Amino acid sequence: MATAAKPTMPLPPLPRAHDGSRSLAAPGRLGLGLLIALVVGSIVGSGIFGLPQNMAAGAGAGAILIGWAITGVGMLMLAFTVQMLALRKPELDNGVYAYARALAGEYVGFNAAWGYWVSAWIGNVGYLVAAFAALGYFVPAFGDGNTGAAVFGASVVLWSVHAMVLRGIRGATVLNAVVTMAKLLPLVVFIVLVALAFRLETFQLDFWGAPALGSVLDQVRSTMLVTVWVFIGIEGASVYSARAANRADVGRATVIGFLICLALLTSVSLLSLGVATQPELAAMKNPSMAPVLERAVGTWGAVLVYVGLIVSVGGGFLAWMLLAAESLFTPAGGGVMPRWLGEQNANGVPANALWLTNGMVQLFLLVTLWSEASYLALISLSTAMILIPYLFTAAYGARLAWTGGGDAKAAPSARGAMVFTSIATVYCVWLLYAAGLKYLLLSALLYAPGAAVYVLAKKQRAQRPFTGREWAVLAGLLLLGAASAAMLWSGRLVL
Helix, strand or coil: CHHHCCCCCCCCCCCECCCCCECCCCCCCECHHHHHHHHHHHHCCCHHHHHHHHHHCCCCHHHHHHHHHHHHHHHHHHHHHHHHHHHHCCCCCCHHHHHHHHHHCHHHHHHHHHHHHHHHHHHHHHHHHHHHHHHCCCCHHHCCCCCHHHHHHHHHHHHHHHHHHCCCHHHHHHHHHHHHHHHHHHHHHHHHHHHHHCCHHHHHCCCCCCHHHCCHHHHHHHHHHHHHHHHCCCCHHHHCHHHECCCHHHHHHHHHHHHHHHHHHHHHHHHHCCCCCHHHHHCCCCCCHHHHHHHHHCHHHHHHHHHHHHHHHHHHHHHHHHHHHHHHHHHHHCCCCCHHHHCCCCCCCCHHHHHHHHHHHHHHHHHCCCCCCCHHHHHHHHHHHHHHHHHHHHHHHHHHHHHCCCCHHHCCCHHHHHHHHHHHHHHHHHHHHHHHHHHHHHHHHHHCCHHHHHHHHHHHCCCCCCCCHHHHHHHHHHHHHHHHHHHHHHCCCCC
């Protein structure tokens, strides 16, 4: 991947703010096409390739249809919310962090950025494991992506891409756009071929699921973390809003990217149910798109899927490396992360944030050598970590819609905004319920240590770290984190 990038002209560094830190109100760099590619590239990674099995493991066709309907409406409302906020509040950079801060203060904003960052690098560990598990189809030494050979190979890829990104953000986003186009091709081929092999009688068999799957509500709930995982990245353009050539393009890119991905994801999931039955899909090895296409067209179909997965994961990994670094960089400029995370190199890249992010990825790659945590466990934890930032975004949009504020002339009608922001908020609360207590406790364990980083940032600026209700938020996180740690130690909670 590193050798595929062509040298680019270095970007000018971001101007400094009045306090001497790097200002995030930088001249625009990324156009609509690159922002759409960032959204699609960060959404379409490894998740879509395991979607047939992941969805069918706990639900029949009817419940899967309901799950996609809920997810489609909920995520579209969230996309509309991000679009509205980009128009009404163009001065707020890196939406995930800025919206939470505007909603509930600096410490809550910090936690949104921290949770998003942790979610991003955990997801990147999962991406690398998935990529080398796919390569294991061709090179047995890579096994399931967590052998010594696989970890060594993943480490080489990690630091090669790291070196390429250090050369410039725009060059990395252009490469991401190229990779995004390349990885869409095998997905389109899969959809066409599976549509030709689709059988309605297969799709209708046990339409509402076998009794062992539980009630329809239980089945729908089982699909939620999967559908959210495959849509993580919908906020990609918002995270990079400070680097957009036109702030209105942030909202457009979010909605267009969402609609492209929704069409791809639902097609892969639902068409597969017409090629294999729910029990057959549930028993398939991931990436389950491979055996589905193999059943439709033969062995070459499986090879196509594995190659597509490797390219797709590479693109998703690159997109999320960019998003993870930016999620530390912007809050550092806002005073809630240590100053050194807000520093850039001569190419305008948040180098220190990138080093810390990829250092954590490398550490957890080594952990996979002796950990039994699976790819699915990694992505479930990554998904749970991002639910709180999504909820803050939706809630801030709802508050703005109901109380007014910002540039109302640039946004949709007040009544329409009230409707879609309210639906987005209810959807995010539903996701927290669907995630279950296990992943919420594990999330608290990862959120709690962030308090030390926040205190350090405030001490650097000679400011009080916590005020008023922030003490209550801190106490709640520490209590939940301690409970989670105790349950992990006793074996009552496992990843």
